[in-house]
Amino acid sequence: MNEYLLPILFGIIAGTLSRILMLRTDYRQYPTYLHGKIIHVSLGFIAAALGAMAVPAVMEKEFTAVTLLTVAATQFRDVRNMERNTLTEVDDFELVSRGKTYIEGIAISFESRNYLVILTAFIGTLFFLVWNVYAAFAGAFLSILAGRMLMSGSTIKDIVKIDYHELHFEGAGLYVDNIYIMNIGLPERQEEILKYGMGFVLTPNNMNSVSTIANLGQRQAILHDVSVSLGVFRDSGTPALAPLIKRDLDDGRIGVFILPQVRDVEKAKEIIGAVPVLENAIRMPSDSNTHQRKGKTK
Numbered sequence: 001m002n003e004y005l006l007p008i009l010f011g012i013i014a015g016t017l018s019r020i021l022m023l024r025t026d027y028r029q030y031p032t033y034l035h036g037k038i039i040h041v042s043l044g045f046i047a048a049a050l051g052a053m054a055v056p057a058v059m060e061k062e063f064t065a066v067t068l069l070t071v072a073a074t075q076f077r078d079v080r081n082m083e084r085n086t087l088t089e090v091d092d093f094e095l096v097s098r099g100k101t102y103i104e105g106i107a108i109s110f111e112s113r114n115y116l117v118i119l120t121a122f123i124g125t126l127f128f129l130v131w132n133v134y135a136a137f138a139g140a141f142l143s144i145l146a147g148r149m150l151m152s153g154s155t156i157k158d159i160v161k162i163d164y165h166e167l168h169f170e171g172a173g174l175y176v177d178n179i180y181i182m183n184i185g186l187p188e189r190q191e192e193i194l195k196y197g198m199g200f201v202l203t204p205n206n207m208n209s210v211s212t213i214a215n216l217g218q219r220q221a222i223l224h225d226v227s228v229s230l231g232v233f234r235d236s237g238t239p240a241l242a243p244l245i246k247r248d249l250d251d252g253r254i255g256v257f258i259l260p261q262v263r264d265v266e267k268a269k270e271i272i273g274a275v276p277v278l279e280n281a282i283r284m285p286s287d288s289n290t291h292q293r294k295g296k297t298k
Helices: 003-024 035-059 063-091 100-130 131-151 186-195 207-213 216-228 263-276 289-297
Strands: 160-165 165-171 173-176 181-185 198-204 244-247 254-258
Touching: 003 035, 003 100, 003 131, 003 289, 035 063, 035 100, 063 100, 100 131, 100 216, 160 263, 165 263, 173 198, 173 244, 173 254, 181 244, 181 254, 198 263, 207 216, 216 244, 216 254
Parallel strands: none
Antiparallel strands: 160 198, 165 173, 173 181, 198 254, 244 254
């Protein structure tokens, strides 16, 4: 038996296992069960094989074999494109769409997780060859744990305070607290909105949060997740019943207007708080050189 066979097999198993643990279908129902999962597990197996075989290639001074990793990088960029194109195509058929920013965040995460698989397989095989199988188990476990931690970022509840407010009309204008949402002229529509609608105000914790929640893609992600989790009281061709988020220009708060089928305030607050902060929406104006210079002169 080749001396590298067991270490490579260990690395492949560890890497594939890490991909399975990072792959889950939650309330957003993506990836779909079952065929979507098969695609991603298969790609995870390929990534694990590449990571595991890179170690023996280096030890045997077969440096040209390591160039296979560049092929892997190209392949996983295609995974990102595949996810982006698929979600963009189906997004038009959602009652409340995800939005392009949310879709791009999902595509990035699926690409990056394959690189975490490569890292896990690489460390497992390396530790097996340099030390022993027990060190390999420890290295693979720590890599899987790190992958689980890296796959989850901050959520909305980390950057804002969420408060429930009753909807009300001032003439034809719909308001959440003092934040104007939209104009509804028909009395029948106003009655439906007051009966089925709910309002929330998200107050940012700091200036960075103000800029982040102002992003239109981040706002659309909030509406999509709430509508998927609690349902939505609307159908196609009813623009007056579309959930909306509007911003208070004075202080940066945002008013969230939703029409859930399950009218549970605490559940709605929990779901809004669990919406991920999208990487493409994050803004850090307080870290700019201008703000830092102002702070030093005070």
